[in-house]
Amino acid sequence: MDETALFKLTHGLYVLGTVDGDRPVGSVVDAVMQAANKPLVIALSCHNRSYTKECIERSRRFSLSVLSKDVDPFVVANFGFQSSRDIDKWDNVDYFIDNGLPYLKNGLARLSAIVTQVIAYESNTLFLAQVENCDNLEEGEPLTYNNYRDYFKDEVIKSFNEYKQRKEKEKSKMSDEGKKWVCTVCEYVYDGDVPFEELPDDWACPVCGVGKDMFELR
């Protein structure tokens, strides 16, 4: 059996949203299809380790934002590469809340649905849900999972690495707050208006005359 045959089943790529109490949570999903026309039912499959899946089991409702081919790769990285268990993903994107559920502001379309049936498999949980509301937001072509695999993935990974570097920088800045650069030779504490990092390379300790490399952050 060659399971790559399953890659030839086409999927879109969507941002799934629900709430964890009052907190909006979400993830990226590809396994969504319309299952019936009357009533209007969609099927959604989530990985069992997904925190969003756990929250849908509790809230029994979810939203979908349809991604455009022009979507910022970071949106996919933000919702796809980290867990709502740890961070508030929606705070990193432009979004709005309608009737209690979060949606991307620049999605092509949006739907909300109420779960009517749940089927649990070893790896995934399948939700069958009745559409309660849906709307078109923007013109454009939907992003597919094949687009993602073919050319979009590298950009998504790049944007995620940039985001992580930004976060690291912010974190180290915060932990350095309140600390001072101190001369390790004479204990002089730098207190000038120019940030220590921006002082010229030939700057010297005004007390004992050693260079910047003899200072440390304490």
Ligand code: FE
């Ligand atoms: Fe000194």
